[in-house]
Amino acid sequence: MSFVIAIDGPAASGKGTLARRLAAHYSLPHLDTGLLYRATACALLEEGLRLDDVESAVAAARSLSLTDFDEKRLRARDMGEAASVVAAMPAVRAALVDMQRGFAARPEGAVLDGRDIGTVICPDAKVKIFVTAAPETRATRRALELARAGEEADYTAILEDVKKRDARDSARSAAPLKAAADAVTLDTSDLDIEEAFAAARGIVEKARR
Numbered sequence: 001m002s003f004v005i006a007i008d009g010p011a012a013s014g015k016g017t018l019a020r021r022l023a024a025h026y027s028l029p030h031l032d033t034g035l036l037y038r039a040t041a042c043a044l045l046e047e048g049l050r051l052d053d054v055e056s057a058v059a060a061a062r063s064l065s066l067t068d069f070d071e072k073r074l075r076a077r078d079m080g081e082a083a084s085v086v087a088a089m090p091a092v093r094a095a096l097v098d099m100q101r102g103f104a105a106r107p108e109g110a111v112l113d114g115r116d117i118g119t120v121i122c123p124d125a126k127v128k129i130f131v132t133a134a135p136e137t138r139a140t141r142r143a144l145e146l147a148r149a150g151e152e153a154d155y156t157a158i159l160e161d162v163k164k165r166d167a168r169d170s171a172r173s174a175a176p177l178k179a180a181a182d183a184v185t186l187d188t189s190d191l192d193i194e195e196a197f198a199a200a201r202g203i204v205e206k207a208r209r
């Protein structure tokens, strides 16, 4: 198996930041799999369809193109919540498996981040990191991020969002949010980005030996 780094964890734990930094460091392509679920939900909402319309959600998931995501729109607060609703549908998840595994099978390897990369998408990944942080820390980080993007960012509401989404993602029967048995957990509550990146690199180097 090529060099695959699987990064999972709850909302705003710093998965994407670490995945991007590791991908740059090891010259690997990176796929933020959360964008796939966000884009599926966004397609439904833009067509005025309901989020629980499974058939349309599957069709939207099948027609996604990795290259034309409007990231600013997809990373808006409401889209995280909507993504978590469509992500609970087994048929939507099934429609996105081949695309993710195809990305992970690139000869040079890849970094993927999400909720089920180490458990379902790439169970044989060479490196698995489960990134976590206290909900309050994650809500503070997300509030800062949204404020920087010009979105209204009420800390209390964001903390509620994060907790509700984690609960839904953990409780669903299809590929729930959980650490793979062979993942290394990295709690970034007391680490800044540089410290978290150094710790993640340490985990990768150890797994490569």
Ligand SMILES: Nc1ncnc2c1ncn2[C@@H]1O[C@H](COP(=O)(O)OP(=O)(O)O)[C@@H](O)[C@H]1O
Pocket (backbone or CB within 6 Å): 009, 010, 011, 012, 013, 014, 015, 016, 017, 018, 141, 142, 144, 145, 188, 191, 192, 193, 194, 196
């Ligand atoms: N260790 C850290 N310390 C402080 N801020 C962080 C840390 N890791 C990530 N962030 C910031 O928190 C926000 C969420 O991080 P992100 O990587 O997008 O998380 P996720 O992909 O898990 O949702 C971003 O604004 C990011 O810059």
Ligand SMILES: Nc1ccn([C@@H]2O[C@H](COP(=O)(O)OP(=O)(O)O)[C@@H](O)[C@H]2O)c(=O)n1
Pocket (backbone or CB within 6 Å): 010, 011, 012, 013, 016, 033, 034, 035, 037, 038, 080, 083, 084, 085, 087, 088, 113, 114, 115, 116, 117, 165, 169
């Ligand atoms: N591999 C993945 C990635 C995301 N998701 C879903 O998509 C939602 C948005 O994921 P994300 O990674 O973009 O969210 P953040 O952690 O960035 O807030 C999550 O709350 C999950 O419900 C998933 O189910 N499986």
